[in-house]
Amino acid sequence: MMQIPVCCFGEILIDFLQDPQHSEVFRRFAGGAPANxxxxxxxxxxxxxxIGMVGxxxxxxxxxxxxxxxxxxxxxxxxxxxxxTALAFVALDEQGDRSFSFYRPPAADLLYLPExxxxxxWQQPGILHLCSNSLTEPAIAKTSFALVETAKAHGWxxxxxxxxRHNLWPDGQANxxxxxxxxxxxxxxxxxxxxxxxxAGDQQPEVWLQDLFQRQEPSAxxxxxxxxxxxxxxxxxxxxxxxxxxxPVKVVDTTAAGDAFVGAWxxxxxxxxxxxxxxxQLQQDRTTQLQMVSRSIVAGSLxxxxxxxxxxxxxxxQWLR
Numbered sequence: 001m002m003q004i005p006v007c008c009f010g011e012i013l014i015d016f017l018q019d020p021q022h023s024e025v026f027r028r029f030a031g032g033a034p035a036n037x038x039x040x041x042x043x044x045x046x047x048x049x050x051i052g053m054v055g056x057x058x059x060x061x062x063x064x065x066x067x068x069x070x071x072x073x074x075x076x077x078x079x080x081x082x083x084x085t086a087l088a089f090v091a092l093d094e095q096g097d098r099s100f101s102f103y104r105p106p107a108a109d110l111l112y113l114p115e116x117x118x119x120x121x122w123q124q125p126g127i128l129h130l131c132s133n134s135l136t137e138p139a140i141a142k143t144s145f146a147l148v149e150t151a152k153a154h155g156w157x158x159x160x161x162x163x164x165r166h167n168l169w170p171d172g173q174a175n176x177x178x179x180x181x182x183x184x185x186x187x188x189x190x191x192x193x194x195x196x197x198x199x200a201g202d203q204q205p206e207v208w209l210q211d212l213f214q215r216q217e218p219s220a221x222x223x224x225x226x227x228x229x230x231x232x233x234x235x236x237x238x239x240x241x242x243x244x245x246x247x248p249v250k251v252v253d254t255t256a257a258g259d260a261f262v263g264a265w266x267x268x269x270x271x272x273x274x275x276x277x278x279x280x281q282l283q284q285d286r287t288t289q290l291q292m293v294s295r296s297i298v299a300g301s302l303x304x305x306x307x308x309x310x311x312x313x314x315x316x317x318q319w320l321r
Contacts, residue, residue: 003047004270005073005126006263009147010034010134011109012052012067013086014059015309017255026089029255030066031309032109033131033163036256039309040263040299042071045316046270049073051117051147055108059085066310078116083108090255097254102168110137114146122154125273127266131163132179136170141178148185157269157279160186161262162195176201183212186222187279188269190262193228209236223283225265225293227258227300235293239286244293249301256309257300263313264299268292295319 015031054060
């Protein structure tokens, strides 16, 4: 049976991570939240595709080679000589938490157009995943919403991880209205507790969250998860609310931990759909949702215990151990 692909759109870049032992040394890693999710799915044994643009430079070559190495389908990746591949320098504190310095814009990933995406991509069932970092400039925001519209027209599910990086936005803060507009079109939504508070603005976070959930048609209400570091993960769906505990681990580097969570979540979703359970059934299946969130937490926790992004994401054997 053909696997249902998880197709991840958006930024792919070089993460220069600060060496914990030598603060003046930065090591090169492949990164970018949607790219991390694509690799996470592939390493767990799923079918993933990356949709995006890299520069015709040494970093672009490195990134596409890394995606392919981990089994990600790169048939929707394009190259351009109009901009360079994006870079991010990532400093780590004593708890392994990160601060970012981005070299974007200009960057190649911002130049992807709807017509760059091959039409045959949509000819089978699938899941489209993206983040708010593909909304930071008008042109790439237009592409993002166009791909979401196309995905929904073909009956795909749409997943959005807010993944707010305020210093990527021209005003130094994410556009609440634009990010919320994207979230309103999603079937699956991942937020951190900090992102929830920011997007709620003057509203109480729980009120804003309820509005996000109830504003949808009842048959299209989303499944929302809210993470809070080592605190419990909260899940909201038509089956009700769940709070799933997180087992404490020794954190080395939080890079890609959230992406590992999302990758495991979407991998399990693709497996459920492939086994014959439809989305409406899953939305009411509290037991399966609990299992999926619990297994996604495991993926994130394993990633926190390793340095880097692609290399730190767990394999299926590590995940199931």
